Amino acid sequence: xxxxxxxxxxxxxxxxxxxxxxxxxxxxxxxxxxxxxxxxxxxxxxxxxxxxxxxxxxxxxxxxxxxxxxxxxxxxxxxxxxxxxxxxxxxxxxxxxxxxxxxxxx
Numbered sequence: 001x002x003x004x005x006x007x008x009x010x011x012x013x014x015x016x017x018x019x020x021x022x023x024x025x026x027x028x029x030x031x032x033x034x035x036x037x038x039x040x041x042x043x044x045x046x047x048x049x050x051x052x053x054x055x056x057x058x059x060x061x062x063x064x065x066x067x068x069x070x071x072x073x074x075x076x077x078x079x080x081x082x083x084x085x086x087x088x089x090x091x092x093x094x095x096x097x098x099x100x101x102x103x104x105x106x
Contacts (some may be wrong), residue, residue: 010077022078026071032066 013020015027019027036068071078 004083005080006083007080008075008077025073025078029066029069030071032062032069036064036066
C-alpha cells in the first residue's frame, strides 16, 4: 500500500509554553467548526423564515471562514492529506452510483 502524503513544508514554530502561531490558528479552526455545528442545529430547528435566512447567511460566512483557515493551515504545512488510490476511488464511485437506483425520484 503506497500512501503518498500531500503537504507543504511545515512552518517551524517554537516549542514553548506560550501559544504559537500554530496553536492560535488551530484554536480558530476549532472554534469555526464548533460554530458551524451549532448553526447547523439552529437551522434544523428554526421555524421563523427571516431568522432562518439571517442564521443561514451567518452559517455560510462561518463555513467560508472555516475553509479559509483550513487553507492557511494547509499552506503552512500544518495539515497533510493522503492521496487516495485510484482503485479505492473507483470502488467507492461504483458503490455509491448503485445507490441512485434506490432513490424514489430520478
